[in-house]
Amino acid sequence: MMERTTLARTTSIWIIAILLLFILSVVLGIIMRLSQGGVISQSPVVFYSQMTTHGFTMIGIWFVAGMVGVNYLMQRYVSAPVKSNIFALLFTIIGVVLLWVTTFVGKFHTGWTFLYPLPFKIAWAGWATPLFFVSLTILGVGWLVWSVSLLMAIFKKYSITRALAWQHFGKNPSFETPPFILITVITLIGVITCLLAAVLLIVLFFAEYFSSGTFVNDPLLMKNLTYFFGHTIANEMLYLGLATLYELFPEVSGRPKWKTTWYVALAWNCTLVFILTAFFHHMYMDFVQPESFQIVGQVASYLASLPAAVVTVFSVLTLIYRNSIRWSLTNVLYFMGVAGWVIGGLGAVIDATITNNLVLHNTLWVPAHFHTYNAMGNVLFSLAFFNWAANRFAGIGESGGANRLKIALLLVGGTGFLLMFYLGGAYSIPRRFNIYPMEFSLAASFARIAAVFAAVYLAAVLIFFWDILRKCLKLLTYSR
């Protein structure tokens, strides 16, 4: 039981750290929208340093949030790793601190995409570029070790074919792979792949950096690697959240657990394959990319999300439809998260169509759709897990209290904030502009309105944080 307690303690430290960083990053986001709205005035360097920090931190924390949930729930099936979890926690903290130092002290501001060769066009402290790659290396190593150890823990009990639920393709499988294990394994394989892409990317950056001009990278390859890593991790972290949903949603709702069937197995195995080529959709406007890749990109983008989404949505909706459900904050968050994920996915599919991408790429439509399935999808999945876990740590049931308020604030804040992005995209307003040119007469107003709604969303997050913090601290201070 000792080990489980350590895992619970580590998990609660993760939760507190993630929510703290989340609040700071949301604040950065609001500051950026206020700056774009002309309410406050910031230098471009400050603005873009914030943008870089915001992007990296958000991707980082919601990825680890998914990992934390999966790691914690895994102990129901296998002996869940603890050491690598703590290792990753330490590396994440060091990595994030170094990253924030490069952006806030060093004024490093390439955006999270750090497209080659931008990090070498130094417009910041000279040490910030190498420190930036060092911080990425630290995060990458920590997460890679963690993902591999999770996978190893599963493979100790489940063989590869069973972990991937291949026996379900045959008639009358004698062994049932739990959906949680299936999704976790599929996702971890994708996570490891994209982390390795990041490692390669960093190696190539360092190679050029230290070669004194004898080694020059190909911008096309570097861009491909960047999105291989960036797109894939953003996508996989959502699936980590989904894994926890598959495990907890029926349970919290008081319904029988979902079973893995042949089509569930097939859907997730398809996802494993398609997700690795979907990132090509980031490069539709790079006409240099071979056309076959572009077409693969469009088809894979449709197929990467479709099976998983259809299966999940069906499972969730049919579980609820005209059934008596024990609603609590946890399953309401999961339920809303699925809706947000689907709506964001619709925005994504529209943008992943090449002819639309011609007039949407790098407009505000892009942050619109990914903020939808993050802020109103993945974040809610993780908040659901956090809420469930915090209650467990504190040894209490679902509390009522400010639940309705929290949900209302999240919904209103999130919807309003996202709608401004979508409108901005439809008005062709470019993304990543610290100030809007006069021609875009509505852009600044959209930004100001978005800031107000985002503040409403932040209010909900603060209530969540306070509630979850109290419960987590109960565990952390207990028996000390």
Add this chain to the structure above:
Amino acid sequence: MILLLWAPKLYALTPVYNLDEETNIYQPVADIRVTTEEGGIYLSEIYSGRPIILTLVYTRCAGVCNPLLMRLKENIELIDPKREFTILVLSFDPLDTLEDMQGMAKRFTLDEDPRWEFAVSREIDKLNRSIGFNPVRAGAKRQFDHEALLIGINRNGLITKKLIGLRNEAALGAMIVEINDVFVPSYPLPDNKRSFSCFNYDPATGKNSPGWGLLVLSLPATLTLLLVLVIGINSNHEHH
């Protein structure tokens, strides 16, 4: 860590891309009269039948002309024979005679090849102006200082591609595609310093042959697959 932070001087951060090949694109080539083995003929009579790869050389060249022709001859062998083109080797030296050029054709054993034409012209200056070619007389040795230049001319007499320097068959293939008016939405600038290019696009066949970069790009998935297999096979399964 401290060693890593010791920032080396960043060399080559402003790469110089050669944009000379971009000049005169889609401009008409001067319709000059040239003299080949078969007699006088206007360029328009040639390109209206088949698009032209125009090569400018002179027979006394002690420099790049011979390597250029040799490379061109070798590369042409690697190109899909279904593509249509005429290679017009034209002397830009007024001192060259048709016989000199025919001798050159024989030396390269190209005199029997129907795709190759060797020619001289009296209107070479007019041509040079239309294609942006500026050979400069160098000293008394009757030598010229000039670029190794290939001009691609489509069936409408427009310059659709230029290649400067000794280039590989992929570049030549790109030219043959361009003179046949096939639209390729992108092409690389001449810059052979890049490591790990993703794709060696071969426009002659319209296919991408995987470059080293593609191998790099497929490495993460390959490594993961291996890793998963290794972990999976080495694990002790507790199930029955």
Add this chain to the structure above:
Amino acid sequence: MSDKHEFILVLFLLLAALVAIVFVYVYLSSGAKSSQKEDGKGLNNTQRFWFFLLLTAALFIFASFTIPKSPYYLFEKESPSRVVFVAAQQYYWALSSEAIGPGNPGAGEAIELKRGELVEFRVTSLDVNHGFGIYDESNNLIAQTQAMPGYVNRLRWKFEKPGTYKVLCLEFCGLAHAVMRASFTVR
């Protein structure tokens, strides 16, 4: 907002509303009168499979309909009557009718295009990645391609409406990204 953007926005909002309605409906259906179906399954496996197949087929039809209209195939059978060379650099656009290079920095040239003529933009970058986005007089994004160092991307376009068109940067390229711009006219 252009017609195309408006269509996209309306389509998205309708779909989003549909999803929201379904979710709210299902939420409201729960709890009250309790379970009529003990297994919690609305559709059986075969029905789900057909639904999935239908959705996939719809998407494939959609893809096969839209892919041929991709910018890589625009006006590919025609020969352009104008070439505009575009070289991006932190933080300005050089547009020129002549190739841009040491002899022709391409700055300050007024580009005038004719209505309806086929123009080919040959877009490259001399430093980092930039995005060549063309905006019409009503500030609608009408077409774009990326400017990547070492490569030339060719965007073919016919401008049907006369007016002043703007070029904005659509790939983050550094601190003055938002003010990197150029313009040309169509008569």
